[in-house]
Amino acid sequence: MKFLFERDTWQEVYDSLTKNKLRTALTMVGVWWGILLLIGLLGSARGIENSFNRLFGSFATNSVFVWAQSTSKPFKGFQEGRQVQLKISDAKKIEENVEGIEFVVPRNQSQALVVHNFLSGNFGVNGDYPLLDQVQKKKMIQGRFINQTDIDENRKVVVISEEIYKQLFEKDAEMIGEYIQLNGMNFKVVGMFETGNANMGPSSDIHIPFTTFQQIYNMGENIGWMMITGKPEYDISQIETDAKLILRNLNKVHPEDNRAFGSFNLGKEFAKITGFLTGMQFLTWFVGIATLIAGVFAIGNILLITVKERTKEIGVRRALGATPFEIKRQVVLEAVFITLIAGLLGIISGGSLLMLLDSLYGQGDEAMLVNASVSISIVFVALIILIVLGTLIGLIPAFKATSIKPIDALREE
Amino acid sequence: MLKINKLHKSYPIGDSSLHVLKGIDLSVEAGEMVAIMGSSGSGKSTLLNIIGMLDEADEGEYILDNVPIKNLTEKKAAIYRNKFLGFIFQSFNLINYKNALDNVALPLYYQGLKRKERIEKGLFHLEKVGLKDWAHHLPNELSGGQKQRVAIARALAADPKLLLADEPTGALDTKTSHEIMDFIQSLNDEGKTILMVTHEEDIASMCKRIVRLKDGVIIEDTFVEQVRASQYV
Numbered sequence: 115m116k117f118l119f120e121r122d123t124w125q126e127v128y129d130s131l132t133k134n135k136l137r138t139a140l141t142m143v144g145v146w147w148g149i150l151l152l153i154g155l156l157g158s159a160r161g162i163e164n165s166f167n168r169l170f171g172s173f174a175t176n177s178v179f180v181w182a183q184s185t186s187k188p189f190k191g192f193q194e195g196r197q198v199q200l201k202i203s204d205a206k207k208i209e210e211n212v213e214g215i216e217f218v219v220p221r222n223q224s225q226a227l228v229v230h231n232f233l234s235g236n237f238g239v240n241g242d243y244p245l246l247d248q249v250q251k252k253k254m255i256q257g258r259f260i261n262q263t264d265i266d267e268n269r270k271v272v273v274i275s276e277e278i279y280k281q282l283f284e285k286d287a288e289m290i291g292e293y294i295q296l297n298g299m300n301f302k303v304v305g306m307f308e309t310g311n312a313n314m315g316p317s318s319d320i321h322i323p324f325t326t327f328q329q330i331y332n333m334g335e336n337i338g339w340m341m342i343t344g345k346p347e348y349d350i351s352q353i354e355t356d357a358k359l360i361l362r363n364l365n366k367v368h369p370e371d372n373r374a375f376g377s378f379n380l381g382k383e384f385a386k387i388t389g390f391l392t393g394m395q396f397l398t399w400f401v402g403i404a405t406l407i408a409g410v411f412a413i414g415n416i417l418l419i420t421v422k423e424r425t426k427e428i429g430v431r432r433a434l435g436a437t438p439f440e441i442k443r444q445v446v447l448e449a450v451f452i453t454l455i456a457g458l459l460g461i462i463s464g465g466s467l468l469m470l471l472d473s474l475y476g477q478g479d480e481a482m483l484v485n486a487s488v489s490i491s492i493v494f495v496a497l498i499i500l501i502v503l504g505t506l507i508g509l510i511p512a513f514k515a516t517s518i519k520p521i522d523a524l525r526e527e
Numbered sequence: 528m529l530k531i532n533k534l535h536k537s538y539p540i541g542d543s544s545l546h547v548l549k550g551i552d553l554s555v556e557a558g559e560m561v562a563i564m565g566s567s568g569s570g571k572s573t574l575l576n577i578i579g580m581l582d583e584a585d586e587g588e589y590i591l592d593n594v595p596i597k598n599l600t601e602k603k604a605a606i607y608r609n610k611f612l613g614f615i616f617q618s619f620n621l622i623n624y625k626n627a628l629d630n631v632a633l634p635l636y637y638q639g640l641k642r643k644e645r646i647e648k649g650l651f652h653l654e655k656v657g658l659k660d661w662a663h664h665l666p667n668e669l670s671g672g673q674k675q676r677v678a679i680a681r682a683l684a685a686d687p688k689l690l691l692a693d694e695p696t697g698a699l700d701t702k703t704s705h706e707i708m709d710f711i712q713s714l715n716d717e718g719k720t721i722l723m724v725t726h727e728e729d730i731a732s733m734c735k736r737i738v739r740l741k742d743g744v745i746i747e748d749t750f751v752e753q754v755r756a757s758q759y760v
């Protein structure tokens with residue numbers, strides 16, 4: 115390996131590659147393009163994935179949302195078209211009886227006129243348990259989320275999103291401990307969280323304790339909907355089916371009535387999109403590697419021609435005492451070197467492309483691509499693939515170069 | 528220096544084969560300067576190439592510097608070529624994208640010498656052939672005579688015991704030929720053993736011994752009074 119660190123080795127490589135610059139450059143295009151494609155596509159796929167995670171990342175992905183609708187089949191003396199009402203007890207029963215449940219979070223929601231000083235607006239108000247924070251992570255900017263004491267004491271406290279804060283408060287105004295009016299009642303602001311989440315279901319920007327909500331809206335045991343989260347190792351579709359079955363049973367709904375309960379299976383949607391992204395990455399690797407291989411073959415081909423053209427020179431070198439191994443080594447080194455340089459140029463241009471994409475499509479909250487990039491390990495893998503392929507392909511012209519006798523090589527014109 | 532016994536060589540031509548060397552016996556002592564002559568196709572180059580280990584004989588014995596040359600691996604052959612032999616070709620065979628100095632230093636590269644040493648030795652030999660000032664010129668910037676002198680410097684660079692030249696003056700005019708011969712004679716005076724193939728009687732007469740080939744056998748082998756090339760220069 116010592117020869118790799120000698121100036122002459124590289125002088126030889128340089129000499130033979132600069133002998134025909136245009137051809138050397140054209141040779142490199144294939145590999146350059148392959149790497150560019152690989153980096154560009156993988157980076158973009160990552161960008162899409164990131165933007166997707168930014169949208170949905172705060173949700174526990176193994177979740178399903180369930181709400182009640184009206185029946186579509188008569189059952190046990192009830193007519194079809196009956197409005198079904200979910201109760202807290204339904205949530206408890208599901209938690210107790212369905213296998214693989216992590217949490218069941220009952221929720222209520224209503225519209226309210228919200229006023230602070232002279233600013234006001236109509237917003238969705240949610241009655242929530244502290245548990246909500248586990249299912250749909252709230253990034254608190256200030257203060258805290260609803261806690262158990264709020265629930266136990268039916269406190270009149272409220273947690274708002276940054277968006278609501280901006281609409282109701284003067285710029286930079288203090289808000290923790292301030293009061294805002296919900297339908298005329300004073301609520302103390304105890305926390306503010308980052309907006310930014312995709313709105314799953316109705317607007318979820320104002321949260322008050324579940325029990326407080328029950329009280330002021332006179333809900334009794336009724337709930338609007340519930341979020342069910344499965345343990346990671348359980349299939350969320352199965353949980354959805356089981357939960358609905360129990361709900362039908364509890365609410366005297368025909369076991370085959372599929373309309374009585376509506377649901378949105380976040381886990382399933384999530385799996386679809388991650389599946390798509392995985393597919394896209396797979397395709398990228400496939401296309402990228404195929405292009406790379408084609409590019410490397412082009413390099414091998416050109417080197418074969420070069421070696422053929424240099425037959426006489428190689429004969430002279432052998433007459434002067436070059437061993438076949440030294441000749442082969444040089445040819446392989448040239449192959450690896452061109453491959454690597456082309457690959458590095460590909461990495462650099464791929465990186466620049468991603469930077470360009472980022473500046474075009476990666477800015478702002480709604481950006482389609484978030485932090486489009488490839489990891490260093492992928493770059494390393496690509497480089498190692500290049501070295502291996504370059505070496506393998508270089509062996510073909512290398513053996514070609516020493517396959518004829520020195521005398522025949524010298525006779526060549 | 529070298530000893531050849533009953534050497535045979537044929538080339539396959541289609542289905543038949545062409546018997547080129549038909550039992551050559553030749554021995555050359557250190558310090559000799561031998562011209563190999565003969566008509567075109569008589570096998571002069573074939574013999575020289577076998578001596579130079581660029582080609583292999585089919586039959587017979589060849590001993591170079593007490594080493595029997597038989598069934599050598601390509602690697603061994605390369606090492607012997609590098610250590611024992613210097614080649615001078617009719618068409619110079621310089622590497623066109625390397626300057627004179629790098630061409631001269633190339634055998635030293637394959638000897639594994641350090642760059643600094645190679646440059647030193649290369650310049651020394653270029654100076655010997657009178658081309659030190661041309662060290663950094665590419666071959667296509669040199670005249671035929673200069674090219675051949677660079678080639679001779681290259682052949683000398685690894686300090687070989689035996690110089691093999693196939694029509695070294697074949698591509699040069701008379702005056703330049705004489706200059707080159709003058710230089711080769713001076714090398715022989717210093718003790719180098721020299722074997723050269725030539726067509727020209729006057730060039731052959733500048734050697735100390737003339738071997739004539741005809742149809743693959745030696746028909747004449749005589750020691751001659753050496754004509755000094757310096758008188759024509």
Ligand SMILES: Nc1ncnc2c1ncn2[C@@H]1O[C@H](COP(=O)(O)OP(=O)(O)OP(=O)(O)O)[C@@H](O)[C@H]1O
Binds near residue numbers: 539540
């Ligand atoms: N590689 C080869 N394959 C087939 N025939 C060959 C080969 N090399 C040489 N020959 C033949 O062998 C014979 C001797 O060739 P060689 O080159 O030794 O002649 P030469 O005496 O050097 O002639 P010249 O004076 O023209 O250089 C010629 O007839 C030639 O055609």
Ligand SMILES: [Mg+2]
Binds near residue numbers: 572573693
């Ligand atoms: Mg010849």
